Amino acid sequence: MTPFPDLTTPLGGLWHELHRAVTQTLAHNELAQGGLMIAALSALAVYARSLPTQLWTRLKNRYTLTLEVQGDDAAFPWLAAWLAAQPTGRHLRHLGVVTRFNEQMGGQNLTLGTDRDGDDVNVRLVPLSGQVLLRYRGHWLLARPSRQKREGQSGHTLGYAHSLTFRMLAGARGAVPELLREAYDFTAGRADGRVEIHIPYSDSWNLAERRAARPLDTLIYGGTLLDDLHTDLSGFFADREWYAGMGIPYRRGYLLHGPPGNGKSSLVAALAGAFGLNVCVLNLAAPDLSDDRLGSLLNNLPRRSLLLLEDIDAVFLGREPRAPTVKLSFNGLLNALDGVAAGEGRVTFMTTNDLAGLDPALIRPGRADRHLLIGNAGRAQIAGMLRRFWPAWSAQEADALAARLPEGQLSMARVQEYLLERRGDEAAVTRDWSQLAGPTPGPAAGPQGCPTRLKLLAG
Numbered sequence: 001m002t003p004f005p006d007l008t009t010p011l012g013g014l015w016h017e018l019h020r021a022v023t024q025t026l027a028h029n030e031l032a033q034g035g036l037m038i039a040a041l042s043a044l045a046v047y048a049r050s051l052p053t054q055l056w057t058r059l060k061n062r063y064t065l066t067l068e069v070q071g072d073d074a075a076f077p078w079l080a081a082w083l084a085a086q087p088t089g090r091h092l093r094h095l096g097v098v099t100r101f102n103e104q105m106g107g108q109n110l111t112l113g114t115d116r117d118g119d120d121v122n123v124r125l126v127p128l129s130g131q132v133l134l135r136y137r138g139h140w141l142l143a144r145p146s147r148q149k150r151e152g153q154s155g156h157t158l159g160y161a162h163s164l165t166f167r168m169l170a171g172a173r174g175a176v177p178e179l180l181r182e183a184y185d186f187t188a189g190r191a192d193g194r195v196e197i198h199i200p201y202s203d204s205w206n207l208a209e210r211r212a213a214r215p216l217d218t219l220i221y222g223g224t225l226l227d228d229l230h231t232d233l234s235g236f237f238a239d240r241e242w243y244a245g246m247g248i249p250y251r252r253g254y255l256l257h258g259p260p261g262n263g264k265s266s267l268v269a270a271l272a273g274a275f276g277l278n279v280c281v282l283n284l285a286a287p288d289l290s291d292d293r294l295g296s297l298l299n300n301l302p303r304r305s306l307l308l309l310e311d312i313d314a315v316f317l318g319r320e321p322r323a324p325t326v327k328l329s330f331n332g333l334l335n336a337l338d339g340v341a342a343g344e345g346r347v348t349f350m351t352t353n354d355l356a357g358l359d360p361a362l363i364r365p366g367r368a369d370r371h372l373l374i375g376n377a378g379r380a381q382i383a384g385m386l387r388r389f390w391p392a393w394s395a396q397e398a399d400a401l402a403a404r405l406p407e408g409q410l411s412m413a414r415v416q417e418y419l420l421e422r423r424g425d426e427a428a429v430t431r432d433w434s435q436l437a438g439p440t441p442g443p444a445a446g447p448q449g450c451p452t453r454l455k456l457l458a459g
């Protein structure tokens with residue numbers, strides 16, 4: 001087949017003319033010859049310059065493998081914390097300071113001091129970007145944390161999307177599962193009795209904090225509330241097959257209601273510790289929580305978690321949002337709680353200080369199967385708390401002191417605060433006792449004396 005078009009056609013004739021003109025020009029015109037030469041050499045130079053990069057990329061793709069984990073994945077905190085704990089992890093030079101609510105970033109924990117309430121003020125030094133070479137089980141790993149700005153529709157910064165990449169020789173593939181297992185054991189898998197608190201991040205959850213589990217017996221409630229709840233929950237976890245056999249959705253919902261500061265949030269965290277579970281805290285009033293996002297979040301709940309919806313009365317008045325900033329619709333919430341997509345095995349705790357303000361649909365059985373009133377402190381509870389603070393006191397001494405206070409008027413948080421203030425001065429507890437029945441001191445205290453910052457998680 002001839003490389004030229006057919007000369008008998010008009011296009012073939014045109015091509016022939018063009019070819020002849022170019023050949024003649026190149027044969028007789030030195031300027032054209034020089035131009036062509038320069039163009040050819042330039043093209044060669046460009047190709048030669050890109051050759052090492054191409055070669056490197058080819059070699060890299062052929063002989064190395066990459067393990068990448070995105071910041072919103074559950075494995076991210078495991079690997080980030082593991083990396084930060086490696087001796088060479090400290091060689092990363094681009095560090096950021098984040099508060100403890102970003103524990104998922106790994107990094108080095110620093111306690112800067114204690115605040116007015118005696119709580120540690122913690123920050124973390126976390127690697128944001130850079131790369132380090134480290135040796136793992138005889139293999140070289142190039143670890144590279146990085147972050148990318150996330151922008152909203154109007155171009156404003158929403159935050160940063162973090163990711164972590166490990167590059168290694170292809171032969172190290174067998175070490176990947178071990179690496180993941182070790183990172184998991186180092187963090188979430190540590191059987192140290194800690195409870196993980198997760199908060200929403202985009203459509204998924206981020207580990208906000210790992211905290212020591214509070215023993216259940218440090219919480220004192222009236223009657224048999226604690227035992228009943230524990231038994232109910234144990235029964236639920238043991239009954240999966242029974243639910244399946246009965247065709248009943250395998251979910252359990254609890255509504256804890258009562259005045260503030262009597263241990264609703266603390267109870268959820270303590271139960272999580274007792275059952276080896278974690279807590280996912282969701283603020284339904286968050287302005288960026290739409291119906292869709294709530295659905296995704298509930299579908300993506302980390303395994304073995306209790307879902308905690310705090311202060312649900314603060315979101316809707318009846319079925320209407322309490323504030324214009326609330327994006328969630330009442331129906332969206334109902335659907336997420338028990339619609340078709342509602343997660344199997346989910347345990348939800350809702351807390352409220354205002355039962356009367358809630359729409360009955362939100363708390364009907366199926367969404368909230370058990371309603372538990374957690375009221376103000378009874379005398380027996382106050383006596384119980386006195387003996388926790390002062391174990392040497394006899395039951396009669398504690399009962400006698402508690403009997404001087406009105407039944408069900410004070411919050412347990414108020415009693416706790418009073419005792420905390422006098423924990424170094426036993427005599428002051430009895431001496432000032434009448435103050436407890438009086439008005440609550442301090443600007444941060446609510447009507448029942450619940451210090452507002454004693455929530456499971458702020459926000």
Ligand SMILES: Nc1ncnc2c1ncn2[C@@H]1O[C@H](COP(=O)(O)OP(=O)(O)OP(=O)(O)O)[C@@H](O)[C@H]1O
Nearest residue numbers: 218219220260261262263264265266412413454455
């Ligand atoms: N029943 C209780 N036994 C022991 N301590 C309690 C009890 N109730 C409350 N406290 C103490 O009071 C503090 C506040 O409790 P918590 O935040 O759990 O109350 P709450 O009912 O969830 O309050 P709110 O309705 O304001 O969220 C905690 O530090 C906890 O130690």
